[in-house]
Amino acid sequence: MESRRYSVLVTVLCHLLGVLGVFLATAVPALAAPTHIAAELVAGPSSPTEATLAIRMTPEPSWHGYWANPGDAGLGMQLDWELPQGASVGEPRYPVPRTLVVQGLMNHVYESEYAVLVPLSLPPGVSPGTRLPVRVRAQWLACTEQICVPERAELAAEVTVxxxxxxxxxxRFDGWTQRLPAPLGTPATFAVGDKDLRLAIPLPASVVLDAPHLxxxxxxLVxxxxxxxxxRKGDLLLVTIPRAAVAPRGAETVEAVLRLDSAGNGIALSAKAGQVPTGGVPVATGAANEGTPELPxxxxxxxAALAGGLLLNVMPCVFPILSLKALSLARAGESEAHARIEGxxxxxxxxxxxxxxxxLLLVLRAGGEQVGWAFQLQEAWVVVLLFALALSITANLLGIFEFAVPGxxxxxxxxxxxxxxxxxAFVATPCTGPFMASAMGAALLLPVAPALALFAALGLGIALPFLAVAFVPALRxxxxxxxxxxxxxxxxxxVPMALTAAALCWLVWRLGGASSLAYVVALGALLLALLALLGREQRRGKRAIMPAFAALAVLTIGVTTMPEPRAPAQDASSLIDAAPFSAEALTKARRSGRPVFVWMTADWCLTCKVNEQVAIEREDTRRAFExxxxxxxxxxxxxxxPEITRYLTARHAAGVPLYVWYGRDGAPEILPQVLTPALLAQMAAR
Structure with missing residues (x-):
């Protein structure tokens, strides 16, 4: 009860602040210059009697605007039109919004460019070719998840009759129109209960639902x-939504927009009071409320983060650094105190x-970047640095040179x-395994403090075996x-470190093509020569400062002057006939009524490559799929x-691999991150 009162109080305060912001924007224009959402009035197609206007809104990264009904907090757009005599405007038409929950409050928002379309009725008897000026004073609220700023602008356009x-x-108008919810031709019905609002929406059973939201x-009202x-009950979609704490009564109609899928397709509907059936087959909503998953x-x-980190010690992606661990473990036997300090x-x-x-991941996402776990390996220069590091470690282990400072x-x-x-940690964390996937996915959705606690728990899990050896005498x-x-x-x-360097060279080729590979190989050869010179001077008993600085300078110059990578042609050697992923392609595939397998991978993900060899790129899997x-x-x-990142985030996955199976009914099922050889063939045979 106390949390409900707190939520209602916060909601009321947010609306009061929004109203106050709009008042200040009107009274003191200098305080409300639009700096975070750019607005533009665009005149569209026109006939002798009517035209269409568009108010195009472009939020800056991490900022958002609001739908007509902003939700628990925020404020919808306010429009004050200045029109030619005899002209009039109709109700603004908004695209399908997204859901955003901040501190338990649901917001209906737009986080990228959107346009509000407004029908304009022209004055009667106006001659074709007449130019009619149109002006509007627009006021809106621009927000991030932390702050809100009232903004306003005076916009003008000219309509040619x-x-x-x-x-x-x-x-542009065709694109904006396609994002509007399509009108539902058949009226829906609703019934208001003591605790909920129920609707029956005529919707053919063949229409695929992915992340629906009303x-x-x-x-x-809700x-x-x-x-x-x-x-679903035949061709009826039944929706049940809890009512608001203080909901108005006696509504004759309920106007709503039903989002059909995560791509933003939707329908606009009007429901009248009537009979609403009960029962039906539950619909798997998947990521119904983006940004508001049910988290443990x-x-x-x-x-889960601790267990995930612990399991990373036996995952294939960690093997290249086992040599360094092994040397450290062996040295730990020198003394009890030394072992504990080293652990x-x-x-x-x-x-x-x-x-x-x-x-860094949280900061980038807060700034509007669509990144996920292992984002660092998507940057060619980071891969080059890792290659140089792996090459240097290989040379050190071979005795070519010694580090002149503690390392x-x-x-x-x-x-x-x-x-x-x-x-x-830097090499191991790009992988995601059992337990870790859910924990890292949650970390991208939680506030900063608990999110960082999850990252720390992951690190503790990775270090746990070494700590156990360091502090348990029987193990030492x-x-x-x-x-x-x-x-x-x-x-x-x-040897494994040299194989790691070779794998990173291959990744450079996958990221940037043959020219990037040649550049990095030349850089590696020069770096290796300088390290050999450094080792020779060390063995002579000299300090060898100049070769060390030369190696560092070569690495710095090499990374900063690396040519812009060009992606190589898509690999067509797969046994599986796979099409490139996109939200549009997924929606189309699910509407076909056939099973769909979504396969998210990356060249730097060793777990992905193992799964592909063990379970995906198999002749029996290909035959079962066909x-x-x-x-x-x-x-x-x-x-x-960004499109793949949004898909991963919507399914609470922080990174790859991710495998999702959609049955013939369109219901999604997330498969294990470690695939068994017969799993996919069994899924296809169901």
Whole structure:
């Protein structure tokens, strides 16, 4: 009850602040210059009797505007028209909005460019070719998840009676019109209960629903943030929404917009009081409320992050750094105190790296960037730095040179253990495995403090085996004693690091093509020569400052002058006939009534590559897919792709791999991140 009162109080305060903001915007124009959402009035197609106007709104990254009914907080657009005598405007038509929940309050928003279309009735008897000036004083609220700013603008356009719009203007209006909800030809019915509002919407059973949500036009009729229940009974869609705490009674009609899918398609409907059936088959809503998933309690998420980090120690993507761990574990047997210090230093390095990557990810997303977990490997220059680091470690393990300052290869230093932890986390965290996927997906949706706690728990999970060895004498007693064997072991462990460098070269080629690969190979050869020169001077007993600085300078210049990558041609060697993923392609595929397999991958994701060899790129999988008529959509996240990132986020996935199976009824099912060989063939045979 107290939380409900708090929510209502916050809602009332938000609306009061919004009204006050609009008042101040009118009274003191200097305070309300539009700086975060740019507005433009555009005149569209015109006939002798009517025309269409568009108010185009372009929010800055991380800012949003509001639908006609803003939801629990915010304020809709206010329009004051100045029209020629005899002209009039109709009701503004908005595109389908998105849902955004901030501190438990549901908002109906637009986070990217949108246009509000307004029908204009022209004065009777106006001659074709007449130019009619139109002006409007618009006021709106621009918000982020932290602040709101009232803004206003005076917009003007000129309508030419009966003139055809220019090709570019016509194209823009066609795009804006397509984003409007299509009118529902058949009236719907509604029934108001003591606790909920129920609607029966005539909608053919063949229409695929993906992330449906009903936006009610009337203010405060329903509880906006409450879960909405959807079910189907033949060609009727039944919707149940809890009523608002203080809902108006006696409504004769209910106006609403039904969002059909995550791509923003929707229908506008008008419902009259009448009979609403009960029952029906529940509809899997998937990510019905974008930004408002049902998340487990924080303690369970922390446990999942810890378990996910622990499992990363046996995932294939962590193998390249096992050599560094092995050397550190072997040195830990020297003394109990030394082992504990090194274990704590290693854990500190892992946790700091996870916190740093997590904080950077949250900052980028707050700034409007569509990025996800492992975003750093989507940048070619980061991959080049990792390649140079792997090459340097390989040279060090082979004895070509020694680090002149305490580092991850210096004999048993805490600084070395800390640096090993940094590297381990940086290389391991691009992978996502069981438990970790849900925890990292939740971290992208939670406030900053609990999100960072999840990143820290992930780091602790990665470091846990090393900590156990460092603090449990029985485990340390099983480690071999230091000796000459460590020199040979060190040389052997150079092999996986060299393979890591080779894999990073391959990734550079996938990111930038053959020219980028040639550039990086030349850079690596020069760096290796300078490291060999550095080692020669070290073995002579000299400080070798100049070769060290030369190697650092070559690396810096090489990264900063790297040519702009050009993506290579798409790999067509797959056994599976897969089409590129897009929201439009997914919607079309689901409407076909055939099974759909969405396959999200990336070239830098080793778990993805293992799954592809074990379960996807198999002859029996191909035959099963062909027999069942499965449509395969492959999303390549090697490079940044905002559309793929939005799809991942909507399904609470922080990164790849992600595999989603859509049955013939269109209901989504998220598959395990580690696929078994027969799983996909079994799914196709269902």
């Amino acid at each position: 009966g003139a055809r719009a220019e090709a570019e203007v016509a194209r 936006f009610v036009v009337q203010d405060k 509880d906006y943030a409450a879960p909405q229940l959807f079910s 309690a924080l303690p369970w998420l922390l446990l 704590l230093a290693y854990a500190a390095g892992v946790i700091v790296a996870c916190l740093g990557l997590g904080a 991850f290869a210096s004999e048993g230093s805490p600084q070395g253990a800390f640096a090993t932890g940094l590297l381990a 007693a099983r480690l071999p004693r230091p000796g000459k064997w460590m020199v040979t072991f060190r040389r052997i462990m150079a 027999k069942a008529g499965v449509t395969v959509l492959r999303g390549d996240w090697t490079r940044r792709d």
